[in-house]
Amino acid sequence: MKRELEAKVTAGERLSREDGIALYESDDLVWLGRLAHQVRTEKNGDRVMFNVNRHLNLTNVCSASCAYCSFQRKPGEKDAYTMRIHEAVAKAKEMEGEQLTELHIVNGLHPTLPWKYYPKVLRELKGALPGVNLKAFTATEIQWFEKISGLPADEILDELMDAGLESLTGGGAEIFDWEVRQHIVDHATHWEDWSRIHRLAHTKGLRTPSTMLYGHIEEPRHRVDHVLRLRELQDETGGFSVFIPLRYQHDFVDSADGKIRNRLQARTKMASPAESLKTFAVSRLLFDNVPHVKCFWVMHGLSVAQLSLNFGVDDLDGSVVEYKITHDADSYGTPNTMHREDLLNLIWDAGFQPVERNTKYEIVREYDKPTPQAQRRAEPQQVWA
Numbered sequence: 104m105k106r107e108l109e110a111k112v113t114a115g116e117r118l119s120r121e122d123g124i125a126l127y128e129s130d131d132l133v134w135l136g137r138l139a140h141q142v143r144t145e146k147n148g149d150r151v152m153f154n155v156n157r158h159l160n161l162t163n164v165c166s167a168s169c170a171y172c173s174f175q176r177k178p179g180e181k182d183a184y185t186m187r188i189h190e191a192v193a194k195a196k197e198m199e200g201e202q203l204t205e206l207h208i209v210n211g212l213h214p215t216l217p218w219k220y221y222p223k224v225l226r227e228l229k230g231a232l233p234g235v236n237l238k239a240f241t242a243t244e245i246q247w248f249e250k251i252s253g254l255p256a257d258e259i260l261d262e263l264m265d266a267g268l269e270s271l272t273g274g275g276a277e278i279f280d281w282e283v284r285q286h287i288v289d290h291a292t293h294w295e296d297w298s299r300i301h302r303l304a305h306t307k308g309l310r311t312p313s314t315m316l317y318g319h320i321e322e323p324r325h326r327v328d329h330v331l332r333l334r335e336l337q338d339e340t341g342g343f344s345v346f347i348p349l350r351y352q353h354d355f356v357d358s359a360d361g362k363i364r365n366r367l368q369a370r371t372k373m374a375s376p377a378e379s380l381k382t383f384a385v386s387r388l389l390f391d392n393v394p395h396v397k398c399f400w401v402m403h404g405l406s407v408a409q410l411s412l413n414f415g416v417d418d419l420d421g422s423v424v425e426y427k428i429t430h431d432a433d434s435y436g437t438p439n440t441m442h443r444e445d446l447l448n449l450i451w452d453a454g455f456q457p458v459e460r461n462t463k464y465e466i467v468r469e470y471d472k473p474t475p476q477a478q479r480r481a482e483p484q485q486v487w488a
């Protein structure tokens with residue numbers, strides 16, 4: 104079976120559902136990494152892309168209660184917040200240093216904020232930070248805007264793009280298979296609407312990211328199914344720029360009010376680093392028509408992020424100074440600040456060439472190739488925890 108799979112990968116043949124399941128059944132992590140690295144190197148050489156971005160969450164008030172979510176708050180809860188437009192702009196201006204190229208904006212499904220708030224906030228942000236790409240809203244939020252405005256997604260996207268939207272975000276995907284999805288997702292956007300909205304965005308010329316939340320109650324066959332649905336849509340539109348496997352997080356931190364909101368916690372474990380590396384590798388091998396696979400280091404820690412570069416990953420997100428959604432669910436040592444210099448050193452230390460990109464995957468700057476290990480001075484290397 105291994106020889107058959109190797110032959111298929113080497114010949115550039117598309118892998119099937121059964122192949123994907125067989126890859127997940129293998130415990131030979133080194134072999135999986137080597138296969139994925141072969142494909143990653145054919146597509147992207149020894150380059151690792153990154154961008155200098157900041158995350159902005161306009162509100163954590165949400166009408167839904169997804170089982171895995173530690174971020175959402177109900178109206179009136181102690182640490183519920185919603186930014187006024189001028190507050191959002193002031194916050195974004197604070198984040199602007201270091202030649203920021205992207206703002207990544209995702210939010211709760213606020214029950215009473217009017218639809219017009221969202222294009223208005225984008226327009227004001229674009230006016231205040233004209234050189235910064237706005238990557239904003241999940242497909243779930245777009246469907247929520249349909250509900251609160253009575254407008255179709257077509258008109259919503261037009262208005263948001265007119266206000267400065269340059270990409271949707273990839274969230275809301277989780278695991279598409281209903282067998283799993285019905286137990287973890289509380290919002291109304293499932294595969295039919297998620298794919299409808301991304302397809303529509305692609306027809307309007309937006310390129311969007313795609314994601315998968317793994318490591319909770321799903322099985323490998325659900326991950327395979329998830330990637331194959333995305334691969335099929337990518338065949339049709341070619342609009343996905345990247346695939347991002349997101350590691351499900353336990354809610355380690357009791358937030359200010361001491362509540363643990365993650366309702367999956369009692370019956371789940373988080374994916375181990377080995378499982379994450381396997382997921383990156385199998386995703387790279389199966390999702391043959393997506394140009395990039397990204398590791399969101401905030402969810403994995405920095406050493407796994409470095410290792411992931413040998414398991415199919417060629418894109419690191421990001422240069423994040425503050426990231427609320429994961430950090431509400433994380434107190435196990437992932438730093439919440441990484442700057443451009445940190446990212447560069449992390450990539451060089453792993454033996455790759457850093458390439459800075461913008462939201463559209465246009466190259467902003469290519470940096471030096473890494474110094475080969477043999478030429479490095481015999482001094483202690485930085486340990487990336």
Ligand code: SF4
Nearest residue numbers: 165167168169172175
């Ligand atoms: S995942 Fe999104 S939609 Fe679901 S509860 Fe959290 S903020 Fe709301």
